[in-house]
Amino acid sequence: MNEPTSSPPGAVRLNKRMAELGICSRREADAWIEQGWVKVNGQVAPMGVKVTPADRVEVDKKAQGHQATQVTIILHKPMGYVSGQAEDGHEPAVALINPRTHWREDPSSNRFSPPQLRGLAPAGRLDIDSVGLLVLTQDGRVARQLIGEDSGIEKEYLVRVTWSPYSGASGGPGAQGDVTTDVQRVFPPAQLARLRHGLSLDGQALKPARVDWQNPEQLRFVLKEGKKRQIRRMCEQVGLKVVGLKRIRIGRVVLGNLPAGQWRYLGADERF
Structure with a gap:
């Protein structure tokens, strides 16, 4: 579909621009725009607005605070669990994320709470008959980094x-x-x-x-x-x-000696 003739050259939807800038995922951008947390050139942005690289995008501190509470989890997936949604009677890997399976040697200061399961999704797949490092995240920036079209992470x-x-x-x-x-x-x-x-x-x-x-x-x-x-x-x-x-x-995150079936938080100083 062609862009409307009223759109300036190089204009894209605001949610796409925010994702390209690494601010958040498109889904998060839409939620923030709906909350009135995003401004373009000093004005609260309406849903669906298009912007160019010359436009100034600002995000309210409320959105940044919400993002700071999001967690990314490193799981040692055992055999028999599927990465995503439950299928054919097999449990999803997210079912392993609970206080009992939290690795005792996790150096993170994070503590488990049920809201951390909200929107927690695998960033990439690992087959049911494969084991090892699986990343689950609430953070759209992490998901895009790992499984976005332009991802080149090893x-x-x-x-x-x-x-x-x-x-x-x-x-x-x-x-x-x-x-x-x-x-x-x-x-x-x-x-x-x-x-x-x-x-x-x-x-x-x-x-x-x-x-x-x-x-x-x-x-x-x-x-x-x-x-x-x-x-x-x-x-x-x-x-x-x-x-x-x-x-x-x-990337730079290794499974290490994390036991099978257990998980830890991605550390604040860890980067993929």
Whole structure:
């Protein structure tokens, strides 16, 4: 749809501009505009108004105070939990966020309270049969940083694999059995190179990845994108089967020694 002719060149909706400036998410911007907490060039902004980079956007301290109470949580997701909404009888990961599962060694001064569950949502997915670091946040800025279209934040995984050397391109079961030990020794270097760069999913070429052997049965993947079941599907294309997948890092935040099924707050001094 074309912009109305009355809109000045480069004008975008205020909520989009606020998100681009890193002030908040679009959803938060709409809520703040509705509350009358946002001014454009000194005037209270109406819903749906469009702005240009030359316009001055100001946010009331009430909105900033509301934002300061929002939490971001680091969870060590165990197997059997889904990242988002409950499905097929499986509980969502957010069900693990309660006082009993709060890591005793959490250095944060935050204390759990029920309002912290309001709007708490995963910033990215982790499959039901995968484990490791899952971020849940109330803060739209964090969500946009991790899963926005322009996000380039690294995500690191340890991936245990077996290999079907006779599986062909389909990645199906090998006719002469899978290699389950010392996979590194027999897996072709050319196929490892394809994992790093050269594969496509859903008709789109994947971004280059860092893929190296961590030990003879385990690969270390570092990705800057997150398509659905991406690592498993990448491995299938080169005859590998994933038998264990654990995310250990997102950006500069690491899983560390956080126990499975427990969580901690993202520290005030931590940045992705």
